[in-house]
Amino acid sequence: MSVAALQAIELRETLAGDPAGLSLRFYKRAARLIDIPWSIAAGNDLRMPEAQREETLAMAFHRVANLLAPPASVMHPTNVLRVMRGNLGNTGKNAPLERPKISEVRGRANAALP
Secondary structure: OOHHHHHHHHHHHOOOOOOOOOOHHHHHHHHHHHHHHHHHHHOOOOHOOHHHHHHHHHHHHHHHHHHOOOOOHHHHHHHHHHHHHHHHOOOOOOOOOOOOHHHHHHHHHHHOOO
């Protein structure tokens, strides 16, 4: 809904201008708004188990995903240091991620339902 509201504002501003090339101008402006939320929705990094352990970084990501903060805010030095600290012992020889059994995932999902 946030993106739709921002697009409505862009449409209002576009309609206030010259009617020539109206649709092209609007879609160019709308594309700038849609790009980041679409990338976030398509990426969905927080489904990765290693991302779920870090609440501060998850909240930074959610603030951007909910359009409450600019994307660059995720790269705040505090967040970058958290990531660096988390990788200090990493020698580059990571074992493959352990994937939970589908029955475990379903059980957790069902337990979360009201």
